[in-house]
Amino acid sequence: MLPTTASKGRGASRSAPPLFGPYLRRIVKWQQMDIEYTFWQMVHLCTSPKVVYQHTKYHKQTKNQWARDDPAFVVILILFLVFATSAYCAAFLTNSYLREEPNSHVVEQRVEWLYAFDVHCNSFFPAFVILYVVQYFLSPLLVAHGFFPALLSNLLFVVAISYYHYLNFLGYDVLPFLDRTTFFLYPIGLVIILSPLMILIGFNPTRYFLSLYFG
Template structure:
């Protein structure tokens, strides 16, 4: 008589938009339970970089079109946007380093801080805060369990993966205004003139204003959240801070991205 082993069937939703069918073979269980985001992390041919470029363009001119449900999940298990924006940050870090850093060591430091500190690190922190605060305070379904990465079959759960999607897309305008435009205008907006102070500080108002608006649009797209307009509250505070800064605080001189990485602005800026 041949021995026969009955493998226990594992149940429960998977993460990042993948499902575990009931007829799954035991040998396939591990691979199917792995989040699709991580499975595609190094599969570059499967990444949709064209969609990522379209989203970056839309985030500036029509951000509302970016957030929509795809198949059975709001989260998109495609790291192409993260890779592409990280590459752009690499390029801008080299530009800031050539202009304001001395030596290879500081260049490497600025590059690492730009990508893993400013972008990835801050996005993870904001995603974690949004996952717990937005999911708890704005959910129209009290008592419902929130999926960490979210099963695709349940469209009424806040997914951590979706929170991360919103955060990295909201970071894109920050990159445009503070890492690109500010770098190009730095010789002008860092001067001791009120016009320089006004336009330099306006870049920060535009950058963080876009960040707040895109964050609001991201969560407002979820039909099971209520009172998402509360996310716009920091915008009023931002306007007040910007107005106060016009009385003598040149933000580019104190908040330029290269300063966050430990480099110093040259005196002739």
């Protein structure tokens, strides 16, 4: 009887569905993520965490597993970390390398982290409008095959990325105790250099990113 029991156990383990395969595949498929429920969890983790873990019990009863099967929480956390890291990096960069040397008669000033975050948010908003709103309405044209859709898509991304870095420059250039703030304009030159190459090889960023989102 013991060998039979062991073989059943091995068979059950082999037939158990893998957890990480579907989880990882859903990371690149936004339409399969429950974004609204994820934000609901995030809010309640700060206000009423017991409710979140009560729903974990329901999840176990309905899905037969305790862990989340939706990677939306992790993806959104990563995006938040990227935004916060960008602000931290900007604050560190400006305070470490772009500040003018104060003389003995001037009070030393530093870039506040919250101001760096403000600059990042201000810069991101126009890029968001271009790449998420304007691109949405132009997507029937942009996803088509051919040179003109690729050209228009690349121009859209060039404008969005360049404007983001230009607003970064404006945000830090207004601070009188910073020097060499033109550093924030350098990525624009890189974008302008790379964009003709992308157009020549027929790379369409709109089609690429929409294929990641929607398959």
